Amino acid sequence: MTKHSDSMRLRYDEGCLASHALNLIGDRWALLVVRELIFAPKRFQMIRKGLPGITPSVLSQRLVQLEQAGVVSHDASLGIYALTQAGQDLLPVLEALCVWAMKMPGHDPTRFISPSALMISMGVNLRADAAAGMDLRAGFDFGAEAFEMQLSDGDLATRAVRTPDAPFILSGTGNTLAFTVYGPATLTEMISQGAASASGDLEAAQKFIDLFRLETPP
Structure with missing residues (x-):
């Protein structure tokens, strides 16, 4: 010690x-x-x-x-x-806990999700096969916190920023953006429902969030 x-x-x-x-x-x-x-x-x-x-x-x-x-x-x-x-x-420890938790029943995504929790979750749930060869940059605005994600040939890097500078920016809470990324509704549908907002290239934004899948236990 x-x-x-x-x-x-x-x-x-x-x-x-x-x-x-x-x-x-x-x-x-x-x-x-x-x-x-x-x-x-x-x-x-x-x-x-x-x-x-x-x-x-x-x-x-x-x-x-x-x-x-x-x-x-x-x-x-x-x-x-x-x-x-x-x-x-300890980041790999947190990521490993996320992976383990997805195999266990009882997860309730309607409970509070912090922006940092969502960013870690997305790092774990990237579909590496679909992301291979792709180069995309995404911005996330949670109000008090903001992040940028850079996807380069299947490798995802996340960093906190003061103001996101990206081709598209998704805005909302940890929970609403978690449902936007992982839920069955399209980005356009989430925006029309007032659950999230976005600016910039919405086609690229949809392409980006389609690269993430949350596996849940049966």
Whole structure:
């Protein structure tokens, strides 16, 4: 363990590496805090906006624990929290959890979905076979947060931006855009229903969202 994690509470007194990982990031909300920071540093209230079920005191505790574990860094002068490299290395863990969860019954997509959660989900659910050879750039505007996705020959890269600059931009909430991307309705139908909005090349936007499929258990 690193020096700054020695004072953390030992949850599992085992030599197993999985136990060691859970000693560091196994508390409730911990990985979801990481999820909210995976694309960009944020202030406390912005992190909390992506975790509406967490209380301020619990979020404060998790941030302190993650900082002690070397997963999160805190710039006190700016009030900004960011992931360290060790924190960024948890993205494949979050993606693997998404893949595993799709095999399990009981998922309710009508519950709150944060913008960061949707971006991670789309990275997992890209149809690599259909995306091969394609080059597309997409913008996503969630109001307080925005992202760009660059698809290059089957490889999808996502980054947080201040203002999306792309041939098309999809706007809405995490939930409405999740239904836009994964649902059976076309983009035009979602726009006409007022569930989402879009600007730019709508034909390219439809082509882009058709590259994603959410596999659910029977």
